[in-house]
Structure formats: structure tokens, C-alpha cells
Amino acid sequence: MLNETTAAPKTNAWNHRHLLDVDDFTPEEFEIVFSTADAMSEILSRPIKKVPALRGQTVVNLFYENSTRTRASFEIAAKNLSADVLNVTSTASSITKGESLIDTLKTLEALGANIIVMRHNFSGAPYLAAKHSKASIINAGDGWHAHPTQALLDLYTIRKHKGSLAGLKATIVGDVRHSRVAHSNIWGMTKLGMEVTLCGPPTLLPYGLDNPGANFPKVRVENQVEKAVANADVVMALRLQRERQQSGLLPSVREYVERYQITSERLKKAAKDVLVMHPGPVNEDIELATESAYGEKSVINEQVSNGVAIRMAILYLLSGRQGEL
């Protein structure tokens, strides 16, 4: 269905009906996603970026939280695969009338949804959806918990630059406690053999990592950003929500900038070919100095482009159509 010139990935080991997080992925499953995304990248390089792989399938973007890039990325990905796409937002639906998540899912199912891409402000909501829905659920970000497609596109971007991920060192800087992106990346990176250093104000670091055990292996916490980025192959800054200051987790944004901003000076301590990443949107000159955000080491725009390929890959793999290749 893709076309004859596109190498079809072998998907015998792909057993997921939903994509809720990457914590249950094997290294082989990551590789299936990446090789499928390679095929999708090839499609995206063509003048006409459209294939009939999901023709006749309906993809619903069910967004309980505002989003620009993730929602648009999924919409483009689904349309590139010729799916019918429906966008449902909480503010313009019966959700505002108090309709429950399960009722909403049943309605979408009755309307023929095959895949539901779901963003929700409550952690775990996609797990509830997966229990009660016949459609495949893709978690497009839930509360503070997980954002698996963002992690997959981050890992895919690193893989494109570095070849293999095993043995690489990543440093994640910022509000790790509330970052679903960081949580999924920690799982993905460590499962693929990377070491992860977390750095940020103590009030924004996750609990329980002083004794991570089997939950988060190969993770360490470092308070000083200069030490955290030393020899790092990847430095990922996280978006700082300004309300963290209002809720007493930060003395001031100014102090945060002084202590944790990724500057070109601090990046000198990292590996020479370090990749600077950010899930976006960037608060310029807060978590990243402008010259870091847009410097030659930055792959932030590539992350956005790779996101479409990764999301096409996930939609394709969950569609069950790969048997038709």
C-alpha cells in the first residue's frame, strides 16, 4: 500500500493495539517504529507526500488540552496516509456539558473512529480510554505522565544523527517533575542503552529517584547544570511553565535563568557534537539562550519534522494495515 519503492519494515514483533507509553516497549519495537518512520520520511521527501495506506480509516484527534504542534502533526500525518480526520476539542463539544470521557469515546466509536489520538490534562486518561474503547488509542500527552510520540521522535532524531543510541549520554534540564516528555524520554533513552542525567531546581525534580531501582535504571540527578551537561551527547531543555513560580516551586524566573538556562558557554562542557533539543514551544532566553535554541547544535526544527514521520509510522502500525503490504 505504501508503494513498491518504499522498504516495508518487518512488523512481526509489533503487538500493540494502543500506544499509551513507551515503558513497555522492547528495543526491537523501538526499531520497528524507527524503520517504519524511515519509510515515512522517504514519502515526506517526495513532491506529493500522500499514500493510500489508511484510506477508509477514520482518525479522531480528541484534545482535552490546547495544542498546536502535536495536533497539527497528527493531522498532517493522518492525511498523508489518506485517513479521514476528525478534530474534537473539549471546548467545542459536549465535554463542556459534562459528558464523561467514556461516553465521548462511545460516541466517537459509533461514528466510526478507528484510531483516537488523545490528549488529556489528567494522567492516565488514555489508559481508561483503552479499557473502554474498541478503537486504538494513541496517547498524545496525558497530564504529567507520558508523551510517547514525542519521545519516539526525540529518539528518532538522535538516532538519525548518532546512528546508535547505546552508550550515549543525555542530560534533561528543567521541570522534570511535571514533564510528560521527560518521563517518556527517560524510559525510551534508558531502554535503548543511554545514560540520563536529570537537572533542575529540586522542587521540579521527580520523587523517588534517589532509589530508582528497576523503575528508572541508568538515571542520576545532578543539581549543578555545568556538571550535568559535562560530556553530554544530548542536552534536552524542557519548557518552563511560568505558573510554577506562582505556585511557590520557584523563587523567580530570573533565578531559574541564571542557574539552569542552557547557554553556549555551558554547552562548551558538553561533547563537541552535542545535540540541543527541546519539545517546544521554546520560551526563548528562559530555558534556552537564543543562540543555543537556533545555533548549529540545535535540532529543534528537525524534531518537528521528524514528528510527522514518527506519527505516520505509529498510525500505520496501529492501523493493522501492514499485513497488506
Next chain:
Amino acid sequence: MKNFLIKGGRLVDPAQGIDGKFDIAMADGKVSWIGAGEPPKNDYTVIDATNLTVTPGFIDLHTHLRQPGFEEKETISTGTAAAARGGFTTICSMPNTNPAVDNRATVDYVKCVASREAVVRVLPIGCISKGRRGETLAELGEMAGAGVIGFSDDGSPVPGARLMKQAMEYAAGLNLPIIDHCEEPSLAEGGQINEGIVATRLGLAGIPNAAEETMIARDIALAKLTGARLHLCHISSKGSIDLIRAAKTGGLKLTAEVTPHHLTLTEERCLGYDTNAKVNPPLRTYADIEALIGALLDGTIDAIATDHAPHTENDKCCEFALAPFGISGLETAFGSLMKLVHSGKMPLPLIVEKLTAGPARVLGNGFETAGSLKVGNPADLVISDPAAEWIVETAKFASKGKNSPLAGEKLKGKVIVTIYNGNIVHEEDIR
């Protein structure tokens, strides 16, 4: 009312120091004889308790019956039927109903419905503050006159130390305990589960141990100041145990309870976002469980109470953050606790003590008779089979609340017969 002769069982009555093979007779709703051999002549219905355990009826210091106001979750009728199924013959009902039990009229209402519909003894608890709002004292004296056994804003702490001090001073004059839900609201705000690695994994806001411990420290200080009787609800953390143990050596009138779920389940039950494991205080860690067991063994904790908190399926079938806290616990309490016996962590007589004589001592004021099978006491009695294996089928619960994290789990240890005031109020189908 029949007269019963229960023969061949292992009689365990910690209040009397009895643990052995004795027969027991009940006549006219009271215990009439304990011994071996021939009982006093009477027209008995004989129950063969060979290989079974015979104990006083259990006392639950902490039950949510939901009536008035939340009858879709539970009623006094269904809640007491659940109690009977769990072996409880006396339950203390928490006042967080709608309207809250914060005056004589609502106490009278609960007692009136209970006298008509309850199958076991219901002892109401009154609020500490009007409407449980933590602002002004409820009419503690009037409620005492109407028969409450203590005062609590359970479900919520009393946030202001000044009001708590006043409540303790007033309750001390009534010789009734303040029964406190210990939780510092600013530390627990927004929290869903125990603060720790599982909360991190699930991306949920945590409730730290310190939320409980700081409030316990405050209340102990106030109890010292006022001389009040203080009973601490559903203790969950090792740090709390340390505080209570130290305070008890100072001679305070301090008692405390722990729930079966905090003794047997850890925070990991929440993995997969099982809202049935969402409870307040949250399930904590193995280290906390070990401390709680140690506190039962050395007497720091006086009683095991269920904190039975029934909710509807709709209430719990939602996003984790939106689900209410609570576990429907009356019917699984004994089976859960037997895990501790079968694993060698606690002896059976101690479990029985914490379900009978222990809570009876907390109640005081003449209610001690409810916790013992002394001749002449009310015939409240439980026959249980410590070896019976059964699967927790929530659909069979007498409680309207089917919200149990143990659904589908195999337990070993089951209540077979419950007798209240000389009447069988629960009997297993298998017998």
C-alpha cells in the same frame, strides 16, 4: 430468638485471655456458658464449629454508611448487611453525610433508621465542626446527649489548631474522644497517591507522609495541653508510628487505628491507574507496612478499623484524578488480615484482639461488653474459617460499594456465621 450451642471450635476471646477448644452457649441473646463438657440444660440449636474459630463479634471504629444524603453509595441497611457479612457486630458510623451529623436531629435520624433497618449495632459519631467546615464547633454537648461515641470531621482534617484545641477542651468535659483524620491540607492539596516513585511513574501528584505526620504532631501537642482523649484515624506511615509510640510513653489518652488495606497493600496497587486503590491516606510502601505491623505487635496501635468507604461504579469509573478516595472494606477485612496470619507476621489472637477488645477499649464508656464473650455479655459472635479459600467477587458484596482493589483476588480466611444479639445475621451458603 434461638438459643445456640457452638461446639468444637477454637474459642479466641482476648479480653478474657481465652484461646482454646471450648464450647459456648448463648441464651436469650446473651452469652450463658463457656466450657467443656455438658452445658446448662436448654433447648439449643447446635452449631458444629470443628476446625473453625469462634470469637467475639468484630467492632469497626470507622465505617461510612453514607445515609443520609448519599444513599446511592450505601444505606444503613446495606452497610450493616455488609458489616454482618464481614463479621462486624458493632460499627461506628462517620458523620460525613449530607446533611452532616453535626446536631442532635441528625444523630436521632441515624439512630432511628438504624433501629428499624440495621442488622448490627450502629454507634454514631458526631462532627467536630458545623457542616465539617472547620470553622465553628458543632453542638458537641447535645450530640453527646443523643448518644454519639465521639467527634470527628473525618474525610477532612480540622485545619485550624485553635478550633481543634477548643474541640478537645470541650470534648474532654464530655469524656468523649476527638477522632481525627490527620492530614495537613496544604501538603496534601491536589495529591492523588503516595508521594514517591510510583507517583513519579504515573505522573500523579503525591501526598507525602509528612502531611499525616505534621498533623499528628500538632494534635498530640494539643492533647497534652487539654488532657483530651484523642483517637487517630487510619494511620499509614512509619513516621506517624514513631510519633504515636513516643507520645504514648508520656501517658496521654491517645489511641490509634490502622486499616486492613494499609496493612496489606502498597502504593504499587495504583499502577495501571486502578481507581479502586485510590484511598486517603494513600497506600504507602513496604517499609510503612512493616512499621504498622510492628505497632500492632507492641500495642502502639490499638485497633484495626476498616474505613469502609463505599462508592458507586460510576464514581470510580473515571480518570484517576476525578475518582473519589475510598475502598469498600467491610467484607474483605478478615480475609485480608488473615494474609498476615498465614504469612507468619501476626498471630491470629492478636488480629482478633485488634478487632474486638482493642476497639472496645477505645470506645470505653460501657461499650467494653461488645468486645468480649464474657458470660452475661450480649451474644455478639463470629465463627470463621481461617483456612477457607475464596475469590473476592464484588458483585456478591452486600454493600452497594463494589470498589475493592481485591476484586478477583483469592483470599484465605472467611467469616462463616455472624451472630448479633443472639440472632444469626449472616450465614455462608456453604454451611
